[in-house]
Amino acid sequence: MRDVLEQAVALGKTHTHEGAVATYIPELGKVDGSQLGVSVFCRNGKRISVGDTKVRFSIQSISKIITLAVALEICGFDQVFKKVGMEPTGDPFNSLMKLENTDSSPYNPMINAGAIVVASCLASEISFDTMLDTIRALCMDPDINLDKKVYHSEMSHISRNRAIAYLLESKGYIEKNKDVENSLHFYVKMCSLSVTAESLAGLGLILANDGIHPDTGKRLLSSQAVKIVKTLMFTCGMYDGSGEFAVRVGIPSKSGVGGGILSVVDGEMGIGIFGPALDKKGNSVAGECVLEYMSHELHLHMFDPQRHTL
Ligand code: GLN
Secondary structure, three states: OHHHHHHHHHHHHOOHHHOEOOOOOHHHHHOOOOOOEEEEEEOOOOEEEEEOOOOOEEOHHHHHHHHHHHHHHHOOHHHHHOOOOOOOOOOOOOOOHHHHHOOOOOOOOOOHHHHHHHHHHHHOOOOHHHHHHHHHHHOOOOOOEEOHHHHHHHHOOOHHHHHHHHHHHHOOOOOOOOOHHHHHHHHHHHHOEEEOHHHHHHHHHHHHOOOEOOOOOOEOOOHHHHHHHHHHHHHHOOHHHHHHHHHHOOOOEEEOOOOEEEEEEOOOEEEEEEOOOEOOOOOEHHHHHHHHHHHHHHOOOOOOOOOOOO
16 A cells, blocks of 8 residues: 555645645745645554655644534534534635525534534533543544644634624524633634644544544544544535545545645545645645545545445
8 A cells, every 4th residue: 555655645746836835824824835745544553654744734624523523422413413504515614605695504514614613512511621632532642732823823813713703693603601702712722733644544543443443442432423524524524625526536534724634434544644735725735636546546435336344
């Protein structure tokens, strides 16, 4: 498999110039867009990393799957899905359009509006420090921390997300007794965690293995939470690029504007990617290219007739 990963990274590298690092959070604009790395953690214990897989970067929207999984555990299915839907939007991740123009709750937990609602459910139930411990365990990475520079950078350019949060409150999706600012801070802290491609592969493996750590046999997430998270990753994880990505790659994935992509080959492996040059939709250009190549060469597409489970 290593040779396929090496070929995928070599191919991806020829595409990094087609994208650009996110600059709307100024701290992210300082990152070198030519970096690229992929890590694969398999259920059978095999771990392969190629390229820039130990570089720390900002998890950004990939944190939305962690927030959702933990909220499902703590608040429960009904409480969470009373406030947020399960449908793809076809709109950019930070859009306010459907929120303002329809009577519907935020369409899904993978877009900013939905994730802020989920954060509001969790913020009063769990401290950020406890959340951090949970994340370190889920990602098999004890060194994950809040990147304070990214956090402050995002908080000082938060107008759009703040507008979303107050619109949510005005429509009753954030309850009056919940502190909107507190929910927003919780959301941004989650986005400002610094991870590596290897940490993402670790979390991907836990999700691929039904929420159970394969080395210890310990269950970290319920089967139900894992099933929901993977389904929403497949339908909504790449924002308004989710449909084309499902056709071309066919692996449940979640991207973030820090350049990460976390992918789950169910029953088999977790894949973590770092490639900070983004396309117009906010997805890693080289990362998508790496995944499409891997999917084709290793038969990882969910509906590939040659796909097998170890
Ligand atoms: N923190 C970012 C935001 O709210 C997350 C977006 C993303 O990664 N797509 O805009």
